Amino acid sequence: xxxxxxxxxxxxxxxxxxxxxxxxxxxxxxxxxxxxxxxxxxxxxxxxxxxxxxxxxxxxxxxxxxxxxxxxxxxxxxxxxxxxxxxxxxxxxxxxxxxxxxxxxxxxxxxxxxxxxxxxxxxxxxxxxxxxxxxxxxxxxxxxxxxxxxxxxxxxxxxxxxxxxxxxxxxxxxxxxxxxxxxxxxxxxxxxxxxxxxxxxxxxxxxxxxxxxxxxxxxxxxxxxxxxxxxxxxxxxxxxxxxxxxxxxxxxxxxxxxxxxxxxxxxxxxxxxxxxxxxxxxxxxxxxxxxxxxxxxxxxxxxxxxxxxxxxxxxxxxxxxxxxxxxxxxxxxxxxxxxxxxxxxxxxxxxxxxxxxxxxxxxxxxxxxxxxxxxxxxxxxxxxxxxxxxxxxxxxxxxxxxxxxxxxxxxxxxxxxxxxxxxxxxxxxxxxx
Amino acid sequence: xxxxxxxxxxxxxxxxxxxxxxxxxxxxxxxxxxxxxxxxxxxxxxxxxxxxxxxxxxxxxxxxxxxxxxxxxxxxxxxxxxxxxxxxxxxxxxxxxxxxxxxxxxxxxxxxxxxxxxxxxxxxxxxxxxxxxxxxxxxxxxxxxxxxxxxxxxxxxxxxxxxxxxxxxxxxxxxxxxxxxxxxxxxxxxxxxxxxxxxxxxxxxxxxxxxxxxxxxxxxxxxxxxxxxxxxxxxxxxxxxxxxxxxxxxxxxxxxxxxxxxxxxxxxxxxxxxxxxxxxxxxxxxxxxxxxxxxxxxxxxxxxxxxxxxxxxxxxxxxxxxxxxxxxxxxxxxxxxxxxxxxxxxxxxxxxxxxxxxxxxxxxxxxxxxxxxxxxxxxxxxxxxxxxxxxxxxxxxxxxxxxxxxxxxxxxxxxxxxxxxxxxxxxxxxxxx
Numbered sequence: 001x002x003x004x005x006x007x008x009x010x011x012x013x014x015x016x017x018x019x020x021x022x023x024x025x026x027x028x029x030x031x032x033x034x035x036x037x038x039x040x041x042x043x044x045x046x047x048x049x050x051x052x053x054x055x056x057x058x059x060x061x062x063x064x065x066x067x068x069x070x071x072x073x074x075x076x077x078x079x080x081x082x083x084x085x086x087x088x089x090x091x092x093x094x095x096x097x098x099x100x101x102x103x104x105x106x107x108x109x110x111x112x113x114x115x116x117x118x119x120x121x122x123x124x125x126x127x128x129x130x131x132x133x134x135x136x137x138x139x140x141x142x143x144x145x146x147x148x149x150x151x152x153x154x155x156x157x158x159x160x161x162x163x164x165x166x167x168x169x170x171x172x173x174x175x176x177x178x179x180x181x182x183x184x185x186x187x188x189x190x191x192x193x194x195x196x197x198x199x200x201x202x203x204x205x206x207x208x209x210x211x212x213x214x215x216x217x218x219x220x221x222x223x224x225x226x227x228x229x230x231x232x233x234x235x236x237x238x239x240x241x242x243x244x245x246x247x248x249x250x251x252x253x254x255x256x257x258x259x260x261x262x263x264x265x266x267x268x269x270x271x272x273x274x275x276x277x278x279x280x281x282x283x284x285x286x287x288x289x290x291x292x293x294x295x296x297x298x299x300x301x302x303x304x305x306x307x308x309x310x311x312x313x314x315x316x317x318x319x320x321x322x323x324x325x326x327x328x329x330x331x332x333x334x335x336x337x338x339x340x341x342x343x344x345x346x347x348x349x350x351x352x353x354x355x356x357x358x359x360x361x362x363x364x365x366x367x368x369x370x371x372x373x374x375x376x377x378x379x380x381x382x383x384x385x386x387x388x389x390x391x392x393x394x395x396x397x398x399x400x401x402x403x404x405x406x407x408x409x410x411x412x413x414x415x416x417x418x419x420x421x422x423x424x425x426x427x428x429x430x431x432x433x
Numbered sequence: 434x435x436x437x438x439x440x441x442x443x444x445x446x447x448x449x450x451x452x453x454x455x456x457x458x459x460x461x462x463x464x465x466x467x468x469x470x471x472x473x474x475x476x477x478x479x480x481x482x483x484x485x486x487x488x489x490x491x492x493x494x495x496x497x498x499x500x501x502x503x504x505x506x507x508x509x510x511x512x513x514x515x516x517x518x519x520x521x522x523x524x525x526x527x528x529x530x531x532x533x534x535x536x537x538x539x540x541x542x543x544x545x546x547x548x549x550x551x552x553x554x555x556x557x558x559x560x561x562x563x564x565x566x567x568x569x570x571x572x573x574x575x576x577x578x579x580x581x582x583x584x585x586x587x588x589x590x591x592x593x594x595x596x597x598x599x600x601x602x603x604x605x606x607x608x609x610x611x612x613x614x615x616x617x618x619x620x621x622x623x624x625x626x627x628x629x630x631x632x633x634x635x636x637x638x639x640x641x642x643x644x645x646x647x648x649x650x651x652x653x654x655x656x657x658x659x660x661x662x663x664x665x666x667x668x669x670x671x672x673x674x675x676x677x678x679x680x681x682x683x684x685x686x687x688x689x690x691x692x693x694x695x696x697x698x699x700x701x702x703x704x705x706x707x708x709x710x711x712x713x714x715x716x717x718x719x720x721x722x723x724x725x726x727x728x729x730x731x732x733x734x735x736x737x738x739x740x741x742x743x744x745x746x747x748x749x750x751x752x753x754x755x756x757x758x759x760x761x762x763x764x765x766x767x768x769x770x771x772x773x774x775x776x777x778x779x780x781x782x783x784x785x786x787x788x789x790x791x792x793x794x795x796x797x798x799x800x801x802x803x804x805x806x807x808x809x810x811x812x813x814x815x816x817x818x819x820x821x822x823x824x825x826x827x828x829x830x831x832x833x834x835x836x837x838x839x840x841x842x843x844x845x846x847x848x849x850x851x852x853x854x855x856x857x858x859x860x861x862x863x864x865x866x
Contacts, residue, residue, distance in 0.1 A: 023654075081838035088538040088832075095534045096546065103528050105521040105793040113529065113794075116772050118806050130843045166842060202806040221456075221650065223662070225806035244858070250851040257847040284854075289846050335821060339549050346823040351851040354824055357839045358832055360538040361546075361820040373551050373635040373658035375818040385808040387794040388768060390779040391787055399521075399791055405514035406790045409599060410563045413722050414690040418683040418784040421717075425677070 001266070001303045003274060006311075015302060016319045018231060018368050019261055026214040034189040034218060041195035048186040053127075055161045060190075060197050062163060062179040067172050070165035082170055085358035086137050092360030093142045096379035108395020115383040117147035118225075120199060122191035123176070124206035124216075127156035127183055131164035132207070134356065136171050138363050138377065139205045144175030146382035151176045152191060152201055156183020184208075188215035192224040203227070205364070205377065227377055231368030234263030235352055236321035238312065238334070239277075241270040243327035247348060248273070249280035251325050252301065254353050256294035263367075264301035265319065267312050274303045313337055320371040323352045342371045393426050434699070434736045436707060439744075448735060449752045451664060451801050452694055459647040467622040467651060474628035481619040486560075488594045493623075493630050495596060495612040500605050503598035515603055518791035519570050525793030526575045529812035541828020548816040550580035551658075553632060555624030556609070557639035557649075560589035560616055564597035565640070567789065571796050571810065572638045573607035579815035584609045585624060585634055589616020617641075621648035625657040636660070638797070638810065660810055664801030667696030668785055669754035671745065671767070672710075674703040676760035680781060681706070682713035684758050687786050689730035690723040696800075697734035698752065700745050707736045746770055753804040756785045775804045826859050 007015055036044040042060065050056045071079070102112040123139040125132055136153065143151045153176045155163045163181055171179055180198050182190055188208075194200030203225035204216055213230045220226045235255035239248050252264050266277060281298065285291045306312035313334070316324065320340035328334055331347040338344055342365030345352055355361045364377035391399065400419045407415035440448055469477040475493065483489045504512070535545040556572045558565055569586065576584045586609045588596045596614055604612055613631050615623055621641075627633030636658035637649060646663045653659045668688035672681050685697050699710060714731065718724045739745035746767070749757065753773035761767055764780040771777055775798030778785055788794045797810035824832065833852045840848035 077838055078842050081835040081842075084835045085839060088542070091538045092536055092544045095536050101528045103525055103793070105524045109521070109787075109792055111525045111793045113811070119772060130845060132843060134839055134843060217654065223802065225803070229656070246854055246858070247851075250847065250854045253847040254845070254851040257845060284847075284850065288850075289844070294847065332823070338819065339552060340817070341819055343820040343822070346821060349826050349829040349855055350822055350824040351829075351855065353836050353840055353845075353848040353851045354542075354829070354832060355820075355822050356848060357836045359542055359822045359824065360536070360544045361822050366817075369656065370658070371817060371819075373817065375816075376820060378546070378818060378820075380813065380818070383808075384773070384799075384804060384806065385811060385813070386771065386774055386804075387776040387788075387809060387811075388779060389776070389783055389788050389792045389794050390765070391783040391792070393782050396782040396784075396787070399787060402514040402517045403786050403790045405510055406518060406567055407786055409511050409514075410565060410567065411722070412563060412687070412690060412786075414683065414686040414717075414727065415786040415789060417717065417721075418680075418687040418786045421679055421683045422782055422784065425679070 001278060001298060001301045004302065004304045006307055007304060012315060012318055015304070018263055023214040023217055026210065027218060030185050030211065030214045030218055033185040034215065037186055037189035037195065038193045042197050045182055045186050045190055045195055048184070049157065049182065052184055053156050055157050055159055057157060057161045057181055060180040060182050062168065062181055067168045067179065070168035073165040074169055078166065079169065082133065082137070082173065085134070086141060086173055088358055088360035089137050089141045090145065093145050093379050097145065106395065106398055108392035109389070109399050111387065111389045113385050113387050115385050117149065117383055118202050119148065120150035120152070120201040121148050121382060122152045122154065122201035122204045124187055124204060124208055124212060125153060125155040125167055126208050126212070127158065131166050133164070133166040133170040134363065135207060136167055136176070137174050140171060140174030140176050142362070142377065142379045143382045146379050148382055150178070150199055150201070152178050152180065152199060154180045154182040154187035154191060154198070156187070157181035185211050185215040188212060188219060192219040205381070227364060227381060228366055228374050229370060232261040232263055233258045234321055234367055235323040235325060236265040236267060236316060236319055237325045238316060238328060239266065239268045239270065239273055240328040242329045243273060244348065245273060245276035245280045248277045248327060249284050251351055253281060253284055253288065253294055254351070255323070256297035256301065257288065257290040260293055260296040262297040264297060265321070266303040267306065267316060269306055269309055269312060271305045274305065320369045322365045322367045322371060325352055340371050342366050342376050396422055397426065434711060434731060434734045437735065437737045439740055440737060445748060445751055448737070451696055456647040456650055459643065460651060463618050463644065463647045463651055466618045467648065470619055470622035470628065471626045475630050478615055478619050478623055478628055481617070482590065482615065485617055486589050488590050488592055490590060490594050490614055493613040493615050495601065495614055500601045500612065503601035506598040507602055511599065512602065515566065515570070515606065518567070519574060519606055521791055521793035522570055522574045523578065526578055526812050530578065539828070539831055541825035542822070542832050544820065544822045546818050546820050548818050550582070550816055551635050552581065553583035553585070553634040554581050554815060555585045555587065555634035555637045557620055557637060557641055557645060558586060558588040558600055559641050559645070560591065564599050566597070566599040566603040567796065568640060569600055569603040569609070570607050573604060573609045575795070575810065575812045576815045577608035579812050581815055583611070583632055583634070585611050585613065585632060587613045587615040587620035587624060587631070589620070590614035618644050618648040621645060621652060625652040625655070638814070660797060660814060661799055661807050662803060665694040665696055666691045667754055667800055668756040668758060669698040669700060669749060669752055670758045671749060671761060672699065672701045672703065672706055673761040675762045676706060677781065678706060678709035678713045681710045681760060682717050684784055685734070686714060686717055686721065686727055687784070688756070689727035689734065690721065693726055693729040695730040697730060698754070699736040700739065700749060702739055702742055702745060704738050707738065753802045755798045755800045755804065758785055773804050775799050775809050829855055830859065
């Protein structure tokens with residue numbers, strides 16, 4: 001770990017820098033794949049699957065028999081755990097459902113806003129060594145709660161052409177409507193533009209490697225919405241003298257094992273903690289399966305000591321961490337002052353992994369400082385909020401002159417006339433009657 | 434107007450096509466301007482102002498004296514209208530404030546979500562012939578209600594170096610904290626990266642020409658959030674036999690006068706209406722100041738007749754109009770079936786211009802079919818929704834095994850250990866006590 005003692009504000013920008021992801025160099029490689037999918041559909045998809053996933057598939061469609069069979073391949077313990085997590089995720093996201101509030105801003109002028117599900121959404125779940133079935137829950141449960149008609153899931157096939165049974169089980173449990181064996185750029189393109197098998201969606205969600213991220217960025221420029229810009233995952237732990245060095249070390253390692261580019265930051269007002277955490281990390285690394293990855297991520301990690309809690313708080317809010325763990329006394333009070341973070345874990349018994357899997361909050365969160373302006377995935381991410389207004393003749397008579405005056409001042413006469421012509425007819429009718 | 438009679442679904446895509454905006458060709462011209470602002474700050478900003486706005490300014494800062502003086506340059510009638518509109522916009526957007534709902538998903542596991550203002554936002558208001566002070570209200574009022582600490586406004590100076598007094602007045606009324614004379618790509622870059630005068634913001638809002646849109650798209654790729662992707666403004670009017678052709682014509686013209694690329698669509702189940710609307714348009718065009726612009730926009734406009742209301746409704750939802758005006762019987766019932774639209778205007782006395790200015794709903798809305806996945810600007814656009822979770826020792830004992838099981842199944846052992854190490858200490862302490 002790099003260590004910084006009371007770093008001055010001028011140095012924060014450099015200290016807080018994340019690895020810059022420049023997709024402009026990847027686009028020339030991504031674009032032809034996307035265009036091939038647009039032009040050739042399934043044929044191109046299967047060709048790229050053979051090329052990149054090294055498996056030849058007959059169809060990208062995962063059929064119901066295959067999904068149902070997945071049940072038998074999983075332990076009861078794991079299925080129970082997935083069901084419990086799903087229950088908590090559903091309970092929390094259900095509180096995000098918005099009631100329609102009708103407001104009569106003046107007599108006869110009524111406005112409201114209604115959340116309407118995005119009709120068709122696509123979820124991307126990476127393949128590789130770790131089957132991210134937890135991400136399936138995090139994306140599909142709010143999609144179902146929102147009422148999305150079509151919830152499409154793409155995940156790359158393994159060498160035998162299969163998708164991990166835990167992904168299939170979680171998808172069925174959470175309400176995914178169709179599952180496809182498709183990975184990488186070709187999966188993103190298939191969902192963005194549709195193929196013979198895969199329906200076109202309006203918004204694409206989910207993590208992925210740099211190629212997937214570049215593809216999402218590309219299609220988002222072409223009118224397909226995406227969840228949020230992505231960067232490597234990150235944690236910031238704030239720890240004071242009450243923090244247990246073993247807990248701090250475990251929380252930092254849980255982030256570090258994600259990937260070699262994981263961002264791990266410890267901020268403390270208790271200088272003695274840093275060497276203790278270092279020692280605990282070494283101890284815990286000894287028998288960690290992903291120790292190699294964690295060690296490399298930790299070599300870029302940062303421990304910062306601040307004398308002043310207020311300055312530390314500024315540092316944390318400036319960093320805007322994806323995950324913020326508060327291992328301190330009066331953690332709830334400290335949490336009140338957080339303005340930039342994805343998700344906050346309050347107190348010694350709230351490790352990030354609780355939220356990663358099962359506390360109920362969403363684990364798809366803004367990285368790379370995007371927490372300054374972006375929120376994590378929530379029910380909001382799966383709906384549009386459409387506004388409505390209804391004016392009575394009387395309401396238009398009351399509001400009309402305001403509209404006419406403003407429209408004329410903006411030199412938009414036809415805008416004014418859309419009101420005037422109605423007011424005139426109302427007046428004429430009143431004269432007639 | 435082009436006319437289509439009962440067009441079959443295969444033809445919809447072509448009928449509904451908007452002018453394609455391809456910014457890739459603009460980027461090579463936008464990028465050097467943005468980089469100059471990043472490197473030279475105010476000096477570059479003033480150089481570009483001189484080059485593009487044809488005026489040499491001493492400072493981009495608009496001082497308080499100038500803002501206060503604007504009051505005296507406006508009629509009382511206009512100031513009253515702006516205040517009334519502001520009142521309605523505030524009343525409606527206030528209903529979007531979200532209360533914190535704390536949910537105990539299981540005993541000892543508590544989650545909640547809190548809306549926290551984006552600390553610093555930038556609003557871009559175009560210059561040109563029409564001073565868009567209404568857009569100032571639409572962006573600055575929700576920013577203030579959300580609690581944004583810094584609300585920066587940039588608008589290009591006129592030939593004398595001034596910003597239109599109505600923009601200054603609306604900005605002060607709505608709670609803008611700082612105003613700058615800066616336009617185009619250089620204004621977007623200044624807000625995205627900061628200059629000596631203009632503070633860096635985390636999110637940029639507002640309309641603009643293709644250059645401004647390209648600049649927003651560029652900075653959004655570099656980590657600065659933007660309100661939404663932009664395209665030409667558009668209206669779709671649904672009219673049945675109860676519709677007054679004069680009202681239909683007025684509403685179509687109000688959209689057509691925006692710009693030559695404005696998208697104007699009439700959909701009806703009453704064939705006789707189309708020629709009547711055409712005649713009314715010609716009559717109203719006769720003395721419309723922006724008739725030239727409107728006429729050109731109308732030449733690309735579309736009138737569609739459908740025998741079936743259900744098919745018409747599908748057509749409308751597939752088009753996903755920015756503005757949808759329902760001039761029909763039982764408009765409220767029809768409105769219930771709308772799933773893709775920015776804002777809906779219900780009934781014969783609810784013209785779009787009411788919402789453009791003063792009904793209270795926001796007029797910054799998704800164009801170009803983006804209403805399939807995007808919402809208009811609202812209070813949500815100015816906040817991040819941060820999630821929090823707090824587990825008691827007992828809560829972790831209850832939830833922990835679920836997390837451990839899932840983490841191990843995802844081969845993320847350190848995630849499991851962040852729980853196990855805590856559970857172990859709790860157990861040891863219990864044994865000790």
